[in-house]
Amino acid sequence: MYGYILKRIAAAVPVFAMVGLFVFSLLFVAPGDPAAIVAGDQATDADIARIRAAMGLDRPFLVQLGEWFWRLLHGDLGNSIFNSLPVMQLIQNRIGPTLSLMSVTLLIAIAVAVPLGVTAASRAGTWLDRGIMALAVLGFSTPVFVLGYVLSFSVSLKLGWLPVQGYTPLERGLWPWLRNLILPAVSLGFIYIALIARVTRAAMLEVLQQDYIRTAQAKGLAQRTVLYLHALKNASVPIATAIGIGVALLIGGAVVTESVFAIPGLGRLTVDAILQRDYPVIQGVVLVCSFTYVLVNLLVDLLYGVLDPRIRY
Amino acid sequence: MERRKFLKGAALGGMVAATGLPTLSRAQSRTKTLRFVPQADLANFDPIWGTQYVVRNASILVWDMLYGVDANLATQRQMVESEEVSADGLTWTFTLRKGLKFHDGQPVRTRDVIASLKRWQQRNSMGLMIRDIQVSIDPVDDLTFKWTLKQPFPKMLNALGTLGTPCPFIMPERIAQTDPFKQITEYVGSGPMSFARGEWVPGAKAVFERFADYVPREEPPSWMAGGKRILVDRVEWVIMPDPATASAALQSGEIDWWENPIADLIPVLQTSPDVVTQIADPLGNVGSFRMNHLYPPFNDVRARRAVLMAMSQQDYMQAIVGENPDLWKPMNGYFTPGTPFYTEFGADIFKGPRDLEAARKLLAESGYKGEPVTCVVAQNQSITKAMGEVTADLLKRLGMNVDFVATDWGTVGTRRASKAPPDQGGWHMFHSWHVGADCANPAGYVALRANGEKAWFGWPSDENIERHVREWYDAADAAQEKTAMDQLNKAATDCVVYVPTGFFLQYGAWRKNITGVTRGPMPFVWGVDKT
Numbered sequence: 001m002y003g004y005i006l007k008r009i010a011a012a013v014p015v016f017a018m019v020g021l022f023v024f025s026l027l028f029v030a031p032g033d034p035a036a037i038v039a040g041d042q043a044t045d046a047d048i049a050r051i052r053a054a055m056g057l058d059r060p061f062l063v064q065l066g067e068w069f070w071r072l073l074h075g076d077l078g079n080s081i082f083n084s085l086p087v088m089q090l091i092q093n094r095i096g097p098t099l100s101l102m103s104v105t106l107l108i109a110i111a112v113a114v115p116l117g118v119t120a121a122s123r124a125g126t127w128l129d130r131g132i133m134a135l136a137v138l139g140f141s142t143p144v145f146v147l148g149y150v151l152s153f154s155v156s157l158k159l160g161w162l163p164v165q166g167y168t169p170l171e172r173g174l175w176p177w178l179r180n181l182i183l184p185a186v187s188l189g190f191i192y193i194a195l196i197a198r199v200t201r202a203a204m205l206e207v208l209q210q211d212y213i214r215t216a217q218a219k220g221l222a223q224r225t226v227l228y229l230h231a232l233k234n235a236s237v238p239i240a241t242a243i244g245i246g247v248a249l250l251i252g253g254a255v256v257t258e259s260v261f262a263i264p265g266l267g268r269l270t271v272d273a274i275l276q277r278d279y280p281v282i283q284g285v286v287l288v289c290s291f292t293y294v295l296v297n298l299l300v301d302l303l304y305g306v307l308d309p310r311i312r313y
Numbered sequence: 314m315e316r317r318k319f320l321k322g323a324a325l326g327g328m329v330a331a332t333g334l335p336t337l338s339r340a341q342s343r344t345k346t347l348r349f350v351p352q353a354d355l356a357n358f359d360p361i362w363g364t365q366y367v368v369r370n371a372s373i374l375v376w377d378m379l380y381g382v383d384a385n386l387a388t389q390r391q392m393v394e395s396e397e398v399s400a401d402g403l404t405w406t407f408t409l410r411k412g413l414k415f416h417d418g419q420p421v422r423t424r425d426v427i428a429s430l431k432r433w434q435q436r437n438s439m440g441l442m443i444r445d446i447q448v449s450i451d452p453v454d455d456l457t458f459k460w461t462l463k464q465p466f467p468k469m470l471n472a473l474g475t476l477g478t479p480c481p482f483i484m485p486e487r488i489a490q491t492d493p494f495k496q497i498t499e500y501v502g503s504g505p506m507s508f509a510r511g512e513w514v515p516g517a518k519a520v521f522e523r524f525a526d527y528v529p530r531e532e533p534p535s536w537m538a539g540g541k542r543i544l545v546d547r548v549e550w551v552i553m554p555d556p557a558t559a560s561a562a563l564q565s566g567e568i569d570w571w572e573n574p575i576a577d578l579i580p581v582l583q584t585s586p587d588v589v590t591q592i593a594d595p596l597g598n599v600g601s602f603r604m605n606h607l608y609p610p611f612n613d614v615r616a617r618r619a620v621l622m623a624m625s626q627q628d629y630m631q632a633i634v635g636e637n638p639d640l641w642k643p644m645n646g647y648f649t650p651g652t653p654f655y656t657e658f659g660a661d662i663f664k665g666p667r668d669l670e671a672a673r674k675l676l677a678e679s680g681y682k683g684e685p686v687t688c689v690v691a692q693n694q695s696i697t698k699a700m701g702e703v704t705a706d707l708l709k710r711l712g713m714n715v716d717f718v719a720t721d722w723g724t725v726g727t728r729r730a731s732k733a734p735p736d737q738g739g740w741h742m743f744h745s746w747h748v749g750a751d752c753a754n755p756a757g758y759v760a761l762r763a764n765g766e767k768a769w770f771g772w773p774s775d776e777n778i779e780r781h782v783r784e785w786y787d788a789a790d791a792a793q794e795k796t797a798m799d800q801l802n803k804a805a806t807d808c809v810v811y812v813p814t815g816f817f818l819q820y821g822a823w824r825k826n827i828t829g830v831t832r833g834p835m836p837f838v839w840g841v842d843k844t
Contacts, residue, residue: 036726038357040364040478044759044767045730047436047494051362054494082356082363083515084496093514149557157561164561165553262553262562264517271554272516275693276356277723 001305005298012294019290020283024068027279028061034081034277055081068283077287078280080273087284090269095288097167098265100177101257102250104185106243109192114239116193117200118227124205132197139194144253148187148260155183165262184261188253192246199242203235210234236307244300251289346547347827347843349836350559350571354552355519358508359497361436364478366748370835373537374521374548375416375502376482379407379426380474381537384833386653386753388474389538391530392421392483392503394456402465403448409456414526415485416507423452425503428489430473433481435493438759439472440481442786468756468786476537476750476834477757505529505541505839506548519550521838534839536831541839544829548838563588563822569843570823572836575695576634582822592639593821594834596649596749600629600696600814601760602704604742606773608735610686610713611742615679617809621662623672623711629814632699641817646802647761649749650816654795659803673712685714687735689743691722700744700814716741729770743770749816750834754794755782755801763810771811777804 035052036043043051052058071078077087120132156164162183168176207213208231216226255267266285273281304311353367360372381391390396392413397406413421427450434440448461466472473481483503491497500508505527509520529540551568553559560578562568564585573593574582582588604611604620611617630641645663648655657663686708690701701717708715718740720728725743733739751757762768762782763775781801788794823830829840 031720031727032723033727033730034723036730037723038363038365040366040368043364044769045732046767048730050494054492080515083358084498085515090515094517152558152561157565160565164565164567165558166551166562166567259555260558262551262555262558264514264552268554269516272354272356275721275723278356 001302005302008298008301012291012298015294016287016290020069020072020287021065023283023286024065024279025061027277027282028064030277032277033057034279037276038082068280072287077284080281081278082276087280090281091266091284091288094264094266094269096169096265097263098254098258098267100167100170100181101184101188101254101263101265102247104178104181105189105192105250108185109189109196109246110243112189113193113196114200114232117197117239118204118232120197120201121204121208122223122227124201129201133201136194136197139190139197142190144187144191144256145260147190148184148257151183151187152260167263167265180261180263184257184263187260188250188257191253192249195246195249196239196242200235200239203238204231207231207235233307237304237311240300240303240307244296247296248293251292344547345545345843346549347545347570347838347841348549348551348568349838350553350562350568351550351836352573354516354554355513355550356515357496358500358513358519360482361432361479361493362496364436366478366835369476369478369480371508371519371521371550372480372482373504373835374506374838375500375504375508376484377413377503377505377541378474378481378483378537379409380470381539382474382476382750383535383538384831385535387538388470389532389535391474391538392426396470398469402467403462405460405462405469406453407458407460410528410530411456412528413503414528415501415503416524417485417501418526419485420455421483421503422455422486423458425486425489426483427452427458428486429483430481432484432489432491432493433479436479437472437475437477437481438762439468439475439756442466443469443472466786467789471754471756474537475757477759505543509547517552519552521548521550522546529839534831534837536833536837543839544842545838563824566824569827570821570830570836570841572821573819574822576637576640576820579637579820579822587825588822589825589827589830590820590822591830591832592818593832593836594749594819595651595832596753596834597816597818598749599644599649599747599752599816600626600633600700601745601747602629602700602742602812602814603729603745603760603769603771604809604811605735605740605771607732607771608739608741609684610676610679610681613679614807614809615675616681617812618662619672619676619679619711620707621806621809621812622675623667623669624707624812624814625667626663626813626815628703628707629700630817632703633696633815634817634819639818640820641815644813644816647752647758647805647810647813648754648798648802649752652749652753654754654798656795656799656802658799660806662806669710676711676713681713683712683714685716685736687716687718687739687741689718689720689725689728689740691725691744692719693721696746697722697725697744703814704742704744732772744814746817748834754798755785761801761805761810763805763808773808773810775804775808775810778808778810780804 035048039048039051079086116132120129123129152164156162162179166180168180170177216230258265258267270285355371357363360368377392379393380388383389394408394410434444446463450460452458485501488497488499500510506521507524509522512520523543523546529542532539534540556575559571563571582590606612626643634640642650644650645657646660691697705715705717728740729743731739735741747760759769763773763778765774781797781804785797788797826844828842831837
């Protein structure tokens with residue numbers, strides 16, 4: 001097991017290197033100039049040129065790339081062009097809200113989607129099944145920002161039950177933390193609920209045809225026990241896979257959700273950095289996101305062994 | 314067992330929540346906090362290095378200036394107690410007010426002022442002009458310094474009180490000695506509020522705290538002049554990129570003041586019983602459609618005049634602010650309507666019905682034969698996007714072959730600085746807008762200059778314009794200033810230094826429990842209270 005984990009981590013290193021090279025190259029050739037943005041609208045082109053030189057952006061590509069990789073090897077993601085703060089510090093400031101949003105979204109999505117998928121599979125072909133699947137189609141089709149605005153308008157503005165925007169750190173209490181996250185998590189989780197519910201239904205339908213399920217039913221076990229203990233456990237591998245894939249959806253969706261609900265997370269940091277051409281921040285965030293994605297996939301792979309003892313590494 | 318664990322966890326969570334809430338509310342009740350949504354993110358905080366308006370607007374809280382402009386556009390003393398100019402106009406002697414302190418408790422001394430002015434000089438157009446004629450700037454003692462020039466500079470006080478970026482903010486000497494093209498890393502100010510650096514999350518939040526040792530002037534506050542008395546304990550800048558979210562947050566009371574709500578949301582805000590909406594800045598903004606004077610067809614004044622002759626400011630303004638006629642005005646010239654020296658002299662081409670046929674004829678005379686015209690339009694700024702679409706339509710009606718480059722503001726910022734030919738990464742035209750305060754006179758109006766290589770993007774070159782700018786700077790009285798500005802307006806129109814697309818206003822919005830909000834070119838927090 002440990003050997004497998006080490007192998008996977010070692011295999012991820014070239015992935016990070018390629019991601020880094022790709023992002024750095026892309027930003028280098030992309031139009032846009034942070035010096036022009038910093039200089040402001042009143043600046044002359046001479047001012048912009050001097051700022052660009054002071055930032056070191058006028059140096060050759062290979063020099064900048066080499067310096068960036070050298071710093072990266074020392075665990076230094078560099079400093080933001082705009083505020084001189086270390087990129088690592090900016091990411092640390094922003095990762096909490098994003099992880100909170102993703103965690104609550106995952107919890108809500110799994111708690112809602114898995115029972116829906118199990119119910120749909122157990123009532124396959126009925127109106128209930130069709131209704132749940134129609135809901136899943138709606139979930140896939142509704143953009144995050146539309147649902148976000150609808151919830152914000154109805155639940156926050158009209159009913160006054162939850163705040164419109166913002167984020168409160170967990171240190172200030174569980175409820176203050178949670179109440180800022182419920183609406184964003186529901187908005188972001190809607191598509192995720194649809195995905196997991198559909199995968200759960202499909203996996204359960206296959207398992208429910210198995211002989212051991214018929215045996216369990218024949219020996220008089222309650223339907224709930226058959227579904228949740230016998231069938232769901234055996235259907236859980238594809239569900240776990242879908243959850244892992246969905247993390248990528250969450251990272252992408254967080255960008256929009258954080259803007260709609262003014263959550264100061266990594267998504268907004270990324271968008272701001274792209275619009276300002278804050279290269280070190282973009283590079284740092286992309287690396288952190290790719291690292292997270294690789295880590296989640298590794299965890300999902302390891303989870304397979306827990307869910308299905310036949311799988312061993 | 315599982316159930317018990319869950320219940321334990323839930324109980325613990327409840328305790329955390331129960332302990333968290335009262336602590337927070339007690340802390341909040343002690344501190345009077347004004348939550349403000351600015352026009353943009355405070356991505357950096359050096360008002361000399363980064364000259365964006367949002368940086369200036371935050372900087373006026375943290376750093377004070379020697380002089381300040383009041384609501385009548387007159388320059389008043391601020392950190393200065395008195396000034397004296399020699400009879401030949403070559404020596405200025407300034408004396409600071411007593412008792413001024415920086416946020417680290419150190420007194421404000423002339424060496425701090427001199428270092429700050431030297432840094433500012435390198436980035437501000439008026440500062441550069443003074444530097445070119447400067448002999449020396451020397452301390453006399455801790456409160457008095459002397460500025461010696463080779464020739465008189467009558468607009469000295471205008472320069473020291475300018476609202477245009479970068480402003481001459483006063484910083485401690487050790488900070489002001491930073492290269493003006495490098496960012497400062499210490500934010501010790503001289504203004505009425507200190508910057509809570511530890512709470513700054515670029516892209517999300519910036520916090521300012523009342524500086525107890527600030528010594529305000531005795532006069533009532535008026536824009537950047539007078540007594541800057543802070544009536545709240547904290548000002549929190551909350552960055553909200555989404556206007557709909559800001560609108561909802563203002564209505565629900567989660568924020569107190571929104572600097573520039575978009576025009577589309579004003580009707581919604583006006584239905585809220587708890588929200589006040591008002592024109593935020595009476596000096597408004599001047600829309601700008603800028604052409605590249607280096608390349609055909611716009612290197613020929615006839616092509617530029619053809620565009621000016623055909624364009625309708627009404628089309629541009631309605632595209633920006635909608636149908637509300639209170640939000641825009643035509644401007645027959647280059648200076649901000651409603652300001653003391655506004656003039657329409659020599660600008661008849663702006664007036665009357667648009668003459669498309671005559672414009673087409675003039676364009677043909679300029680030698681234009683259907684070559685592609687590269688119009689670079691930032692789509693992520695509603696104002697430039699709206700103007701770009703009107704321009705594309707206008708040029709097509711004029712018979713021009715428009716190469717419409719839809720991009721973002723960051724790319725426009727880079728591309729407009731390129732002097733390469735338009736088909737090799739350069740450009741023919743882009744859109745922007747200038748705040749009206751900068752366009753009230755030539756002092757901070759860089760877009761009006763026509764000094765070729767040194768001019769703003771488009772690099773217009775026109776000796777008449779430059780001559781009249783100099784005349785304005787040299788003017789000894791208001792009558793001479795008026796004459797210079799009349800002539801300047803005519804020269805700018807004749808040259809079509811750029812195309813002003815109209816004068817437009819924007820709303821500000823705040824909760825009804827916020828008092829003392831002043832209409833002005835930036836959000837002045839002094840005098841604002843929260844009940």
